[in-house]
Amino acid sequence: MSDISFLLLTFFLLTSSIDTDNGILRKLPPPLEKDQTPPEINKRNIFTVMVNKYDQLLVNGRPSDVRTLKADAMEFLANPSNRVDYPEKKPVNIPELGTVSVSKGVISLKNDRGTSYEMYIQVQDQLTAAINELRDQLSKEKFGQAFSKLTDPKKAEAISTAIPVAISEAEPENIGGK
C-alpha cells in the first residue's frame, strides 16, 4: 500500500508544475516633467512604427507588415551598408569588447487607442526579436556563443551596452476612440 502511495506521490510531484509566468519585460520611462522639451534626435536616427485601430502598420511612413518588421528593424539598427538615411554610429569603448560602433538608432513605437493588444504584443515581440538577434550575432562574433547562453554577467552586460533595447513609446494621445 505504501508503495502505491509513494508512486502516486511521485507521479503528482512530477506532473504538477507551478504555472510560471512568462512575458516580455519592459521598463517604463518616468513621467514627463511639466515643461520638458523632448530631446532633439536626428531624423535619420528614428525608426517610426505606427499601428492604427485596424491593426495596420506604418513603418517609416510606408505601409508595412508585421512579418517584415523584424528584418526591417534589424537592418535599421545595424545599418550594415552605412546608408545615409539610416542611423549614425558612435564608436564607444566597452570593457570586454574593445571599441565597438554603437548605433544611435531609436525605434519609436506609437499605437492607436483602438489597436488590439494582440497586435501590440506581436509588434513588441518582433522588435525584441530583432534586438535579440543582433545581440546574438555580436555575441557569437566576440565570444563564440549566443547571447542567452553567456554565463559571465560582465560579458552579457557588455553586449547589452553595445546593443541597447532602444524602443521608445510615444506619449499616448487620445485619438481614435475606444
Added chain:
Amino acid sequence: MARFTKEGGHKVPGINTGSMSDIVFMFLFFFMVITTMRESTLLVSIKSPQATQIQKLEKKSLVSYIYVGAPIRAQYGTESRIQLNDHFASIADIQEFVNQEREARDEVDRKMLTTSLKVDETVRMGLVNDIKQELRECGAFKINYSTRKKVSKASL
C-alpha cells in the same frame, strides 16, 4: 452464571495503527489536489497573446498582477474591465493598489517589484495605455506583458 464470565479478565485490543500511513497519504493527496497556486479568482476571461521572445519572471513574490479582460459573468457586461486582487476596479484605483503592494513588501524589495499585466488579446490598447500611464505616475516602472509561448512556425 459462570458460563458468561470470562476467565483472566477482559482486555481491550489496541487500535490497529497499520493503516495510519494510508490515511495520512490520503490527506496529503486530498490537499495536493484541491490547492491551487493562484491567489485570486479570476473575474475576467484572459487569453494571453502569443510571443516568441519571452522571459521568465524570476521572483514570484515580487510580482503583482493586474488582470484586464471581458468579465466572465455576463451580468457585468462585455466591456473590458480591470481586476485588482479579487474585485473589479477602475483606472483610478491602480495607484492605491500599487502602494498597497509596495507596503506589503520589505523595504529592500520595493524597487524590484514588477507589475505583470495579464491582458486578454482582444483588449484595446487605449485601456492598456491608461494603465501604463498610471503605473508611470506612481513609479512602478518595471512591467511585464504576460504572454504564452508561441507554437513555432517555419515562417518566423
